[in-house]
Amino acid sequence: MLSEQAVPIVRATLPVVGASLGDITDRFYAGMFAARPELLRDLFNRGNQASGDQRRALAGSIAGFAGALLDSPDTRPDVMLSRIAHKHASLGVTSEQYKVVHEHLFAAIVEVLGETVTPEVARAWDEVYWLMANALIALEARLYEETGAAEGGVRRPMEIVERHRETADTVSFALRHSDGRPTEPFRPGQYVSVRVELPDGARQIRQYSLSAAPGLPHWRITVKRVKGDPAGEVSTWLHAHARVGDTVEVSAPFGDLVLPEGDGPLLLASAGIGSTPMLAMLGHLAATGSHRDVTVVHADRSPADHAHREELRTLVDALPQGSLHLWYEEPGDATDARPGGADVTTLDVPPDVTAYLCGPLPFMRQVRGDLLSGGVAAAAVHYEVFGPDLWLGA
Known part of the structure; x- marks a missing residue:
């Protein structure tokens, strides 16, 4: 005060x-x-x-x-x-x-x-x-x-044990502690920071959502290569140089956009690489046999650009009350998606839903505005921003 x-x-x-x-x-x-x-x-x-x-x-x-x-x-x-x-x-x-x-x-x-x-x-x-x-x-x-870390001492070496190309510009990495300790539990929706040493000697840090459910033997992050210089210097380095057996510095999990307890209805809306925290949430819901009403919305450029596309469908199908709604700017031959941008006004969204949004700011502004216009309480709409929060805490 x-x-x-x-x-x-x-x-x-x-x-x-x-x-x-x-x-x-x-x-x-x-x-x-x-x-x-x-x-x-x-x-x-x-x-x-x-x-x-x-x-x-x-x-x-x-x-x-x-x-x-x-x-x-x-x-x-x-x-x-x-x-x-x-x-x-x-x-x-x-x-x-x-x-x-x-x-x-x-x-x-x-x-x-x-x-x-x-x-x-x-x-x-x-x-x-x-x-x-x-x-x-x-x-x-x-x-x-x-x-359990000293002030500032949250990073530790982790070994890359799996690498998978998900799309032309997206790669996933499975990580485990270099000393063999089990990975710590985390809350679905959290992220870690990854620090790498670049060719000029800088040790730059970027944050990546944990993109698979807690409780698995390894953590997983999914990294989209960001075009531009120097905006994508860490993602570009990881794509070009990070291989199975290599070690990177990774923080403990952090982030307050996490799956809530309870049995109320959920809306998980994402665009592009914003699907990554939603995958961890859905993986947890599927693993725990949840019967919550879960509406999943995802928008992307095309099916080929949609990282973890089949995994997303499998996770939603595993939920008795789950439904998946896809929009692609260029749907091609996809019969399971609508063309254009996501439009939640076409969905039957319960007014007592808790919504989680992740993706580019224009996408989140549009979805948030549509939800509020449809009667969803502002306090029930949460979001994650990959980068500085230009919503200023809204």
Whole structure:
């Protein structure tokens, strides 16, 4: 909760700070990476930095958190904080790094806003920052404790024991601990971070959903090769170089978009490689003999581009109350799919459904909007973003 002194100052300056956040985050990252180049080399996603997605996500999270403090002073935006904390823990972010961020972020604020940043304004926004940072530090400490890892020490070597080409640009890898220990349990829908050393010496990290059910002898990830430079540098490296017998660094499982307990109806909607967390959820439901009403929606470019297509159908067929609805932009000869983009308005979706969405942002915005228009509660619609969350915790 903001102090009484800070509330009117933050309220008065939020429009100015918010309007300048793009410039502030640009200066912040430039200054921090100049002083600490190892952070860009070995922690931050260079592709997201090049595209500007990370800057927009940071700006949105700061503005969103400050707005939440003003609009609902007695509550915290825990959904947004939880999502960020899980991402940070999977990367191995430490509490000391929040001090580094603070130093360079506030230097950027002063540089951009100049005399607007009076001592009173600086103290008020310092409160905003540390309220958010300390909440995240506490959440991340709890996550590290739950995984049995020291702060930041979540990665371990894992051996690739299987490699399968799923489509022309998608490969799956089965992983096991190099020392022979069994893989840890995880909640269906969670992801791991994979770190690889690239030709220039950078040790870049990317997050991949666990794409098979818990309880199997190995973990599985499915990696789509992302076109572009440097956006796809880790996926490209894995496609080109990762082979059975090789070792990669993999984090413990994290992520809060997980299958809920209970017997209520579910809607699992995905597009493209967004199907991967849904496969783990469906695998778990099938393995536990679930009789839940499960509606599965998937959209893709074509049958040939749909990774794990036959596996998805097999899993849905194993559910007594499961139904599968496919849409392909180019269906070709497929008789089990409709042409074009997914349209959940054509389905009989129960109003008390719990929905999980994963895929490109335009796809998720469309599906979410259609569900809300159809009477599904906003709190019942959950989503996973592969990359910085540009929905700003919505």
